[in-house]
Amino acid sequence: MTSALSIQNYTLDYVTTAGPVRVLHDISLQIAPGEVLGLVGESGSGKSSLAWALMRHLPDNAREVAGSLRLGDIDLQRLSPRELIRMRGRRLGMVFQDPSTSLNPTLTIGRQITEALIQHRGLKPRDADALAIDLLGQVDLNNPAAIMRRYPHEISGGEKQRVIIATAFGCRPDVILFDEPTTALDVITGARILELFARLRRETGMPTSSARRAMPTRAHLWTPCPDRNAVLSMTSRLTRSFSPPPTSKSNMAAAGCSETRRRQPRKRSGLRFVAARSSVSSASQALASLRWRAPLPGLHASQAISASTSTRSTACAT
Secondary structure, eight states, X not given: OOOSEEEEEEEEEEEETTXXXXXXXXXXXXXXXXXXXXXXXXXXXXXXXXXXXXXXXXXXXXXXXXXXXXXXXXXXXXXXXXXXXXXXXXXXXXXXXXXXXXXXXXXXXXXXXXXXXXXXXXXXXXXXXXXXXXXXXXXXXXXHHHHHHSOGGGXXXXXXXXXXXXXXXXXXXXXXXXXXXXXXXOHHHHHHHHHHHHHHHHHHOOOEEEEESSOOGGGTTTTTXXXXXXXXXXXXXXXEEEBOOOSSHHHHHHTTOOGGGOBOOSSHHHHHHXXXXXXXXXXXXXXXXXXXXXXXXXXXXXXXXXXXXXXXXXXXHO
């Protein structure tokens, strides 16, 4: 079976006044049709650079030293500027970290979504408008028709990210890249965006790659989990792809993951990642046991919190 996205022995440098700086070294990854790959690494490990390389939007001082980037049967490195314009959005989509920078502040939400649908789906304006309203409803936005008439500054950050996700899925690309899509959002909104992404993935079966810098709250990276995870290390620049084990067979079945595909990582960075998953799960269970206790009459809320039981203090410390 042909991979939806293939990266083979890819090496990237940035040329600086002090000389070339190795950003990515000998990266090899493959994403099958319908698969979700989670790319994890610390800040500066090259996750965003890899995404920009795939989108063919690298800075002028970037130098591709070796390797190949292929989208299905397309060699991304050989595309002309005109071919790249047709490819972006239509064959390869991307959801960025900050939704505010992805939307034009001078155009309405509806204008921006329908423009993308007309460009990449070849729809007529009336059909694009009807599909845009339907897409906004699919990402759980209230009153999509009203959202269409608003400008970006008139909706919240979470709503902006839902608009971007709706546009990306609506263009029906072969692969969608998510570059830390919850970084600019608060924890609760970020968790809802991840749940939305998981639902859309189940409904569409679209292959995706999601770059994550840190473990999110309540282990949302794992439940629902990606099919595979790859750790990008700053020291070696090598990715190791592995499928971390779920906490139980029931969780594994719920996530649609096969036990035989799960295997432990071989590098320290991957082992630390698996260990971090256990820590997040333990902390999540402890925090889930906390319940708000109404303050006693005449007791200030801050005093009620300080009067918590030792069990609560231990859970919070965890």
